[in-house]
Amino acid sequence: MRGLRRRGILVVLLAFFVALAGAAALTGVLPADAAVRNAVLGWASPTVVGVMRVANYGGEWRILLPGTLLLLALCRRARERWWVWVVLMVTAPAAEGLLKHLVNRPRPEGASSGFPSGHATAAAAFFGAVLYLSGSLPSASRRLVRVLAVICMVSVGLARIVLRAHWPSDVLGGMTLGFGLATVAAWLAAREDEAAQARRRGP
Numbered sequence: 671m672r673g674l675r676r677r678g679i680l681v682v683l684l685a686f687f688v689a690l691a692g693a694a695a696l697t698g699v700l701p702a703d704a705a706v707r708n709a710v711l712g713w714a715s716p717t718v719v720g721v722m723r724v725a726n727y728g729g730e731w732r733i734l735l736p737g738t739l740l741l742l743a744l745c746r747r748a749r750e751r752w753w754v755w756v757v758l759m760v761t762a763p764a765a766e767g768l769l770k771h772l773v774n775r776p777r778p779e780g781a782s783s784g785f786p787s788g789h790a791t792a793a794a795a796f797f798g799a800v801l802y803l804s805g806s807l808p809s810a811s812r813r814l815v816r817v818l819a820v821i822c823m824v825s826v827g828l829a830r831i832v833l834r835a836h837w838p839s840d841v842l843g844g845m846t847l848g849f850g851l852a853t854v855a856a857w858l859a860a861r862e863d864e865a866a867q868a869r870r871r872g873p
Contacts, residue, residue, distance in 0.1 A: 676853055676856060676857045676860070677857070679853055680850060680853050680854065680857070683846050683849060683850040683853065684850060686846055687843060687846045687847055687850060690839060690842065690843050690846065691769065691772075691773055691785065691786075691843060693839075694773050694775045694785045694839055694840075694843065695772070695773045695774070695775065695785075698775060699775075699837060700837070700839050702838070702839075703837040703838055703839050706831075706838040707778065707831055707837060707838055710828065710831045710832060710838070711831070711832065711834070714832045718832065719832060719833070722825075722828060722829040722832040722833060723829070723833065725822075725825035725826055725828070725829040726789065726826065726829040726830070726833060728789075728793050728822050728825060728826045728829075729787075729788070729789025729790060729791075729792050729793040729826040729829075729830070730789065730792075731763075731792070734759065734792055734793075734796050735759075737796060738755065738756070738759050738796065741755070741799070741800065741803065742755065745803050745806075746806075747803050747805075747806050747859075748799075748803050750863075751858075751859040751862050751863070754855050754858050754859045754862070755799055755855060755859075757855070758795055758799060758851055758852060758854075758855040759792075759795060759796065761795075761851055762791050762792050762795035762847075762848055762851050763788060763791070763792060765791070765847060765851065766786055766787075766788045766791040766792075766844065766847060766848075767788070769785070769786055769847070770783040770784070770785065770786070770788075771783065773785045773786075775837075775840075777835060777836060777837070777840070778834060778836070778837050779834050779835075784835070784836050784837060784840045785837075785839065785840045785843050786840055786841075786843035786844035786846075786847050787827070787830050787835070787836045787840045787841045787843070787844035787845075788844065789826055789829070789830050789835075789844070790823075790826060790827045790830060790836075790840070790841045790842075790843075790844030790845045790848065791844035791845070791847050791848040791851075792848060793822065793823050793826040793827070793845075793848065794823050794844065794845040794846075794847070794848025794849040794852065795848035795849070795851050795852050796848075796852075797819040797820070797822050797823045797852075798819075798823075798848060798849045798851075798852025798853065798855075798856075799852050799855060799856070800815065800816075800819045801816055801819050801820075801852070802852065802855075802856040802859070804816055804819070823845060823849075827841040827842075827844070827845055828841075
């Protein structure tokens with residue numbers, strides 16, 4: 671049942687990402703991009719900008735690399751399928767870089783390609799993995815970890831807009847891509863767990 675649900679989530683994420691990427695490639699700036707960006711920048715006081723500069727680190731490898739190592743050290747489920755999570759964190763920036771080249775949509779301020787956001791992709795991949803791996807925690811701890819993971823993902827995405835690095839759809843595309851890759855990783859890890867349980871039960 672859970673595997674079916676993950677496949678359903680993956681199909682929805684894939685369809686949404688393809689539609690978003692196609693629109694970004696064909697039309698450039700999407701109709702809501704400028705309005706949402708202006709609204710977000712409207713409440714970006716100096717204090718908010720300062721906070722967002724800190725939140726921005728949540729999508730950088732300097733934080734996510736030690737974060738991944740810490741996750742492997744603290745979480746038995748992560749250690750059991752360590753290769754799945756390592757491949758996830760390598761695949762996310764590789765996929766984002768390739769798609770930036772294919773879509774080739776400029777950032778709001780600058781000529782370099784911005785879709786999808788690399789920070790948002792990396793953060794969604796990492797914290798998406800945290801959401802899955804927290805399933806083995808006690809109920810209260812699981813809820814807390816998942817709330818914090820979602821807050822971190824959203825904060826990184828907002829930071830990319832507040833710091834004028836990306837259009838909102840760049841961020842949305844990155845979060846969709848990263849969470850989609852994390853969903854694939856969770857599905858693969860679950861299949862490995864099921865196979866291991868079947869081997870232990872024997873013929």
